[in-house]
Structures are given as structure tokens and as C-alpha cells.
Amino acid sequence: MATVVVEPTVAERPWFLRRPRATTGWVSWLTTVDHKRIGVLYGVTSFAFFLIGGLEALLIRLQLARPNGRVLSAEAYNQVFTMHGLTMIFLVVMPLSAAFFNFLVPIMIGARDVAFPRLNAFSYWVFLAGGLFLYSGFLLGGAPDGGWFGYAPLSVRLPGPGMTFYALGLLILGISSTVSAINFAVTIINLRAPGMSLMRMPVFVWMTFVVSFLLVFALPVLAVGLVELFFDRRFGTHFYNPAGGGDPILWQHLFWLFGHPEVYILILPAMGIVSEVLPVFSRKPLFGYPVVVFSGIAIGFMGWGVWAHHMFAVGLGPVANSAFALSTMFIAVPTGVKIFNWLATLWGGDIRFRTPLLFALGFIAQFIVGGLSGVTHAIVPSDYQQTDTYYIVAHFHYVLFGGAIFGLFAGIYYWWPKVFGRMLSETIGKWHFWLMVVGFNLTFGPHHVLGLQGMPRRIYRYAPNMGWDLWNFLSTVGAFLIALSVLVFLANVVWSWRRGRTADPDPWDARTLEWSIPSPPPPHNFDRIPVVRALDDFWHRKYAEDREGRLTPVVAGGAQAPEASAGPGAHERSEGDEQASSEYGSSGHASTGAEHGSGRHGIHMPSPSYWPLVTALGLPVLCYGLIYSAALAATGGLILLAGLYGWVTEPVAE
Amino acid sequence: MTGERRTARRALRWGVALSLLVLLSACARNAPQDALEPAGPYARQIDTLFNWVFWTAAGVFFLVEGLLVYAAVRFRHRPGRPTPVQVHGNPRLEIAWTIAPAALLAAIAVPTILLTFSLSRRPADALDIEVVAHQFWWEVRYPNEQVVTANEVHIPVGRPVFVRLTSVDVIHSFWIPRLAGKQDVRPGAVTHLTLQAEEPGTYLGQCAEYCGLSHANMRLRVVAQPPDQFRAWVDQQRAPVVAQPSEAAMAALQRGGCAGCHTLNGVEGFGAPSVQTSTVGPDLTHVGSRQTLAGATLENTPEQLAAWLRDPQAMKPGNDMVIPKLTEQEVEALVAYLESLK
Numbered sequence: 001m002a003t004v005v006v007e008p009t010v011a012e013r014p015w016f017l018r019r020p021r022a023t024t025g026w027v028s029w030l031t032t033v034d035h036k037r038i039g040v041l042y043g044v045t046s047f048a049f050f051l052i053g054g055l056e057a058l059l060i061r062l063q064l065a066r067p068n069g070r071v072l073s074a075e076a077y078n079q080v081f082t083m084h085g086l087t088m089i090f091l092v093v094m095p096l097s098a099a100f101f102n103f104l105v106p107i108m109i110g111a112r113d114v115a116f117p118r119l120n121a122f123s124y125w126v127f128l129a130g131g132l133f134l135y136s137g138f139l140l141g142g143a144p145d146g147g148w149f150g151y152a153p154l155s156v157r158l159p160g161p162g163m164t165f166y167a168l169g170l171l172i173l174g175i176s177s178t179v180s181a182i183n184f185a186v187t188i189i190n191l192r193a194p195g196m197s198l199m200r201m202p203v204f205v206w207m208t209f210v211v212s213f214l215l216v217f218a219l220p221v222l223a224v225g226l227v228e229l230f231f232d233r234r235f236g237t238h239f240y241n242p243a244g245g246g247d248p249i250l251w252q253h254l255f256w257l258f259g260h261p262e263v264y265i266l267i268l269p270a271m272g273i274v275s276e277v278l279p280v281f282s283r284k285p286l287f288g289y290p291v292v293v294f295s296g297i298a299i300g301f302m303g304w305g306v307w308a309h310h311m312f313a314v315g316l317g318p319v320a321n322s323a324f325a326l327s328t329m330f331i332a333v334p335t336g337v338k339i340f341n342w343l344a345t346l347w348g349g350d351i352r353f354r355t356p357l358l359f360a361l362g363f364i365a366q367f368i369v370g371g372l373s374g375v376t377h378a379i380v381p382s383d384y385q386q387t388d389t390y391y392i393v394a395h396f397h398y399v400l401f402g403g404a405i406f407g408l409f410a411g412i413y414y415w416w417p418k419v420f421g422r423m424l425s426e427t428i429g430k431w432h433f434w435l436m437v438v439g440f441n442l443t444f445g446p447h448h449v450l451g452l453q454g455m456p457r458r459i460y461r462y463a464p465n466m467g468w469d470l471w472n473f474l475s476t477v478g479a480f481l482i483a484l485s486v487l488v489f490l491a492n493v494v495w496s497w498r499r500g501r502t503a504d505p506d507p508w509d510a511r512t513l514e515w516s517i518p519s520p521p522p523p524h525n526f527d528r529i530p531v532v533r534a535l536d537d538f539w540h541r542k543y544a545e546d547r548e549g550r551l552t553p554v555v556a557g558g559a560q561a562p563e564a565s566a567g568p569g570a571h572e573r574s575e576g577d578e579q580a581s582s583e584y585g586s587s588g589h590a591s592t593g594a595e596h597g598s599g600r601h602g603i604h605m606p607s608p609s610y611w612p613l614v615t616a617l618g619l620p621v622l623c624y625g626l627i628y629s630a631a632l633a634a635t636g637g638l639i640l641l642a643g644l645y646g647w648v649t650e651p652v653a654e
Numbered sequence: 655m656t657g658e659r660r661t662a663r664r665a666l667r668w669g670v671a672l673s674l675l676v677l678l679s680a681c682a683r684n685a686p687q688d689a690l691e692p693a694g695p696y697a698r699q700i701d702t703l704f705n706w707v708f709w710t711a712a713g714v715f716f717l718v719e720g721l722l723v724y725a726a727v728r729f730r731h732r733p734g735r736p737t738p739v740q741v742h743g744n745p746r747l748e749i750a751w752t753i754a755p756a757a758l759l760a761a762i763a764v765p766t767i768l769l770t771f772s773l774s775r776r777p778a779d780a781l782d783i784e785v786v787a788h789q790f791w792w793e794v795r796y797p798n799e800q801v802v803t804a805n806e807v808h809i810p811v812g813r814p815v816f817v818r819l820t821s822v823d824v825i826h827s828f829w830i831p832r833l834a835g836k837q838d839v840r841p842g843a844v845t846h847l848t849l850q851a852e853e854p855g856t857y858l859g860q861c862a863e864y865c866g867l868s869h870a871n872m873r874l875r876v877v878a879q880p881p882d883q884f885r886a887w888v889d890q891q892r893a894p895v896v897a898q899p900s901e902a903a904m905a906a907l908q909r910g911g912c913a914g915c916h917t918l919n920g921v922e923g924f925g926a927p928s929v930q931t932s933t934v935g936p937d938l939t940h941v942g943s944r945q946t947l948a949g950a951t952l953e954n955t956p957e958q959l960a961a962w963l964r965d966p967q968a969m970k971p972g973n974d975m976v977i978p979k980l981t982e983q984e985v986e987a988l989v990a991y992l993e994s995l996k
Contacts, residue, residue, distance in 0.1 A: 075972075154864070242843070315837060315845035318774040322771070325763065329763055336755040337751060350735050351731055352731045361722065361726060369715070375711060381699065381700045382704040383835075385700055454688055454860075461870050462870065465686065467686070549740035
């Protein structure tokens, strides 16, 4: 694709096919194909959804603060808890991870963009469209109200339009994730800088790689289930209707065959972030890099063989239950290995308690709790008591909030200076961390007790004499502490924007390639494509290590000296490197498939385009049409086709 | 740096607080639906296994969190500290901490699988009961005793009860935490569960699989009785209604369209319950003898019953009981009659 350079013929095209040229202003954001800007769009959008999902959580906690709560009606409560789950999973943790993939992966592997930049923009717009589509249910007669795993046949029989929005909305979001996963897998396979062998990739890139494969294989399974659900609802088919020869359990198998890999899709990126943060702030390499990588891969494979542990109480029989109990216990092993390797990374280090590290430590401490309660779920008989209670609510919040969200916050604090060129406040950051830790544990710790004391999940009210009052009240107090901590974070953002110190290229004295370029990075990332000679290549350019593992700063007057007093910082590459870089760099780049165009420094960068946005807009229109009218569906289809037509007939760059 | 020492101290304090929370969770009391207070052998076997795993997990928790806190405190940055030795890994250690958890898990797996199989068997001397789940109530049938009731499962103390479960609409889950684990109840399939109570008493439970608008209002209870009292209860339930409705009550029953969904064994125009087929609404032949109403969400008092009859949708949103608005006289007549049906 890239080797054929079509000469631009702008003047000959009618106005509506003319290429956007803006590099600033809102049009530039609508048409950008720059992976960094798309990353920022993903981050901002998913954070907005995080605030919405958080408000829904506060409503839930207000309703449950006292017995027989009257804040919400049963109808509203069921929509709110369903949307809270859908939001946090599909509109927060997944796209927030995608924000990090987008911004970081190309830079970390020494590339100038992803393999398919316009497809990348398309993924973002489809994600936004899917999120808005899902939420539009609130205005159109009811949001999804069947729980995030939408068990059939309830999901078919619920009277409001909500579960139709659910089926189509998740299909749209699935398209976004699938497309972006393919993009990242191809990017990581093909666009690595010279010398960046697989086993020299940062762990975060490895985790992105594993997650990309999980997404590509898991989402089609969900898509099958969702299409069948939509058909059952819209056209009266009987996929999940036992009276018509269907089987409700089919949905559960399809959903959890997607759903369990999904759990690792949510947690592995955060594990990758923690694996980047710990070494930097303990000033030691990651302990057992190959083992951590291999554990991630092992989890990726084993994650496919445990889905029925979500279904122990369904009645699959003792043989199936025992088999899935065993596989579930085994998957705890590579997870445990990761924790021990992180501990060993800290061990003997020179640990600096900056905010990113605090969040990473919070991740480990709380993930351990979630992991251990996970093991109690693998004990089939014990799970007969715990499943579908607040105990499981506690478990997955310890994994997905105490784990994933804390890991993502570690990443936000760690890479903020790189993305925005300004430091966040350490003081405000520490307030944020401690408030969030206290709030989180106060909210979800009591859920363990509630679940064991018999409180089922998804109940909009409970009787006063159940012994649950105190724990529910404490949990609600905790939820408001979490909300306060999020406000503190927003204050930190404002502080950084107004007063934050300008960030150096390498403010943490870090190890990976993104810290070797300015903050924020220029559109083309690297003036010269780097040549990688080792794992943590950037670190080894700054420090030499002797046989006993002692560090000595490499003496050179680098322009990118970090703040740390420990060493004079980055040194310039040696003569040989320069040569290799220009040799491999140019040819390496030409063969990468990054689109050509005239950018600065004679570097070809892809041009902005309207078509990803137009194409993405077609999807929600098409889906509204599937609900309301064939004409609207046809219109959506036409928009989609028009978008694709414009896309394929447009030169990749001009 | 004092700031960092403070951080470390705070981390330590937090670790202690978290541990206390875990301990508290182990000794919670006074909850009638508490899985940690088993009242029969099936729930107790689960509880024993859970306790075993819980304390093992607690040990792992203190070990690993302890190591984390220790490392954070011991290796915190202090001025003048030499740069750390760059350790890249240690295969022997890593193999050790792969094998150790694997061994621990294997040890837990053995009793898990044994109990999973033993819980799935039907005990030879079991009493057979069928439970049919509806949105949002439980129909309870005793096929050998020819008894049908709702939301209240009477069982004899000391005898295992084998419950066959099915649903007429969506998936529900049958759960009496103090007597057994939960079992999903599926349309188009029959699942089963064994429970047993050691002492007479009332044991609370509720639907544990989200089943729609009033999932929260789909509760039930088990009443465990000494065998002779259980026999007496069976005899009482098999009998037709103890009294015929007054004229006013009959008129109200007719205007409410009650016979469309409910059965009243022995009243003209109403069918009798059958252990073979489900009815749309609960059998009312002995409704006055039950402890609760409306999916065990209301105490069975005249006031509550009246409130229910005035507006069933307000008491339990989304339930199938859609009736014309009854007058106060009709409500009064119905309450008087239904409460008399012991």
C-alpha cells in the first residue's frame, strides 16, 4: 500500500472530496489520524464516561444506603446498575486501555504511527458512536436493564427497548475494538524499530499484543450471541427460547466464552502498566522479564478454558464443574507468579514514592485481595453460596477497580508529562491516591461481608431486618470518598494545566523509548528511527551495568538530561548507532507501511481525513434503522458505503 | 525523607486496617440469611470447606501483603543510598514461586471435587419437592403428598430434602443460604438441589439470579418442623378450603377476576391446585396459614393484605397481578375471607 504513492490531485476534486488541512482547531481533531491525538481522544472520552458511570454508582449506593431505599424506582435502578456495568467495562476500562495503546505502543516500539492510521481514527469514532448509541436508550424509552451479562431469556422478554440497544450497541462497540485490535497486532508485528525484537519489547507492549489477540478472538463470539439476541427480540426467532427448541444456556456459554477472556482484556493492560512503573521507581529492571511476559501469554491462552466458572450454579453437572474448577485454579498460578515478580522487582530497590508508584502498589495490594477471593470462587461448593451475591461484586471490583482502574491511574500519572508536556502535582496526587484507597476499600470491603451474609446482587431494595444495614451504609460512605478522590484528581488536572511545571523529556529517569523524545512528542515521534540494542534500551543508553549489576552513568552531555541527580542522563548515540539508524531507519520506515506524505523533516506522515468519521457515523444510523425503520437503516447503510467509497478513493496521503 | 517515612507508616497502618476488615468479615453475626451460619449438613459441608480455604487464603494474604509492605518500607529511597544492584531475575526462585501456589491449589482441588460430586447426588431417604419459579414468586409442590403451596417450603427436620427446580419464564436461582448453596432454576430444564435443616425454625432465602423488575421482591422461606408437625401441616394443606366465601367476598373475587390465575380448592368457579400443572398465580386454598404474602415480601397481616389488594403494582412492581381497582368494601371482604383460610 505504501510503496505506491499516488500523486495528489487536489484541485481536480469537488469540494466535498477535498482533504482537510487543519492542524489546529476542532476540525483537526475530527479528522486527525495521528495515533497520539487519537489516544488523547480515547482518554478524554473514556474519562467522561468514567464520570458518568461513577454518578450511576453513586445513585446505586444512595439507593442501597438504607433498607427499602426510595431514591430510585425498581425500573430506574435496574437501568442504572446495568448501565454502570456496561459503561465501566465497555466505555471506560477498555477504551482507557486503548488510549494507552494508541499513545504509547508506536512510540515504545520506535514507530511513527500505527499500521493503519485512518482505521485507527475509525475505531475511535465507532467507539464514541457506540457509547452514545447505548446511552441514547435513556431518551428513547429505556436504557438496557437486563444486567451487563444480559441473561436470556430475560433479555429477550424485557418489555422496554433497552436490551435492543444493548445488543446493537455492543455490536457497534465490538466493531471498534476488533478493528483496533487488528491494527495493534499488525503494528506490533510489523512496525518495530530495527533491533526491537519481541523479547526486547516493553511488557506493556507485550500485554497490548496479547490483549489484541484476545479481542480479535473473543469479540466475534459475543457478536454471534448478540445477533441471535437481536433476532430473538426483533424477529421472534427462538435461539434462546426453550419452548421453540432454543436454549437459554447457549447465551451463557457464548457470553462467558467472550466474557472471561474479556476479564483479561481488562486487567492485562493494567498489569503491563504496573510492570513499566515498578522498575522505574525502584530503579531496578523488572525481575524475570521473560517470566512476566510468559505469564501474560499463558493467562491469554488459559483464559479461554475457564468460562464455565461463571456458571457453576447453572447445573452443568459435577464433571463440568470440577473440570472448570481445576482450570480456574491453574490460571491463578501465572497470575500469582506476576505478583511475586513484581515484589522481587521492588526488593532491594531504591523506591521513590511518586504518585505513579503509589497507584501501582495500590494495584498490587488490592489485586491480591481480588485474586484470593477469586480462588474461593473456584471452590465449586463455596461458589454455590457466593455467586450472584455481593461477595462476587466485591471480588470483581477488587480486580477491576482496585486492580485495573488503579493500574490505569498509575499509567495516567506516569505518562501525563509525556502526553501533555506538564507535570501533575505530587501533593495533590498523593491526596488523590490515599482518598481513593480508603474510599475504595470502605466501599467494597464490606461487600464481602454482605455477600456472605446472603445479600444477592442486583436487588433494588432489601428488608431492614437482614443484618445488612451497617455494611451497606459504610459502603455508601466509601463511594462518596471515591467520588471526592476523583474530584481531587480533576483539581490536579486543572493545577497541571495552569501551574504545572513544564515536563522534561525524561522526568522520571525512565527506561523505555517514549522518554527519549520530547514531551509532548512531535507529530512524527522520532526524528530518526532508533536502533534498539537491548531490553530497556533507553536506560542502557544512560547507564552502563557491570558484571555485579552495579550501575555507572554513561558519561556524555546529553541534551535530554533527566532531572534525577543520580546520573547525567541520556547520552547521544554513538557514531555506529547513528549509521545503523540511518541505514535501517529509512529502509525500515519505507517498508513499514506508514503512509507517505510531506511532513516536516522530510518525514512522510499520513494526512488527516474525514472518511473515518463519516463511515463511523453510518453505523449508529444503521442500527437506529434496525429498530425503527427500514428507510433509516438504508440511509445508514448508504452513509457507511459513501464513507468507505471516499476512504478507498482518497490517496493515503497528499 | 520524613515524607516518605510517613507514607510507609501509613501504608503499614492501612495494611493492618485491611486485615482487621477481613477478620471482621469472618465473625459477622445476626443475619437471618447468613451463609456463614449453616443450619444443616449440606450448608455446613460448604462452610467447612470455605473456612479451610479462607484461612489458607488469609495466610497467603498476610504473607504477600506483608512482603509488599516490608519491601516498600525497607527499600524506600533514602539520601545517600547506593544505586541498587541490577538483578534481572532468578530462575530458581521463580520456579519455586510457580510450584508453591500450584501445590497449594492442588491441595484445595481435592476436597473441592469430592464435595462437588457428593452434593450432586440424591440421598436415598430424601423427601421429594418440586419448586416452580415464576416472575416473581415460588410455587412449591409435594408430588407424593399431593400438596401445592407458595413461597413457603415446609420440611421435616433431620431429613434430607431433594428439590427439583424448574421455571415457567426466565432464569431464577433458588437459595436458602443457611441450608444449602444456590441452584439456578431454568425454563425448559430441571435442576436439583439437596437441603436439610438440623433444628426447627424459619430459614430465609431469595431469588439470586436477576429475573426482572421485582427480582428484589422474590423471596421465600423454609419452615423446618419436627416430623409430626410436618405431617399435620401436610394434612391441613391437602384439605379443601375451611370456609366458603361470603356473598360480598364472592362478588369481589369475581370482579377481581381472581379465578383467572388463582386456585381455591372447594370454591365454586375456582379450580383446585394440581401437582402436575402450574397455575399463573399462587394457590390460595390455605393462604391464611402462610407467614408471608407477595413472594415473602409482606408479613401476612390483614393490613398488609389490604395494602396489597389496593395496589399490587405499587407493592411489587412488574408482577402479573393486574386487577381492577377494588373498593374499600371489596378489599375488606376479601381480607376477611382470605385471612380465614388457615
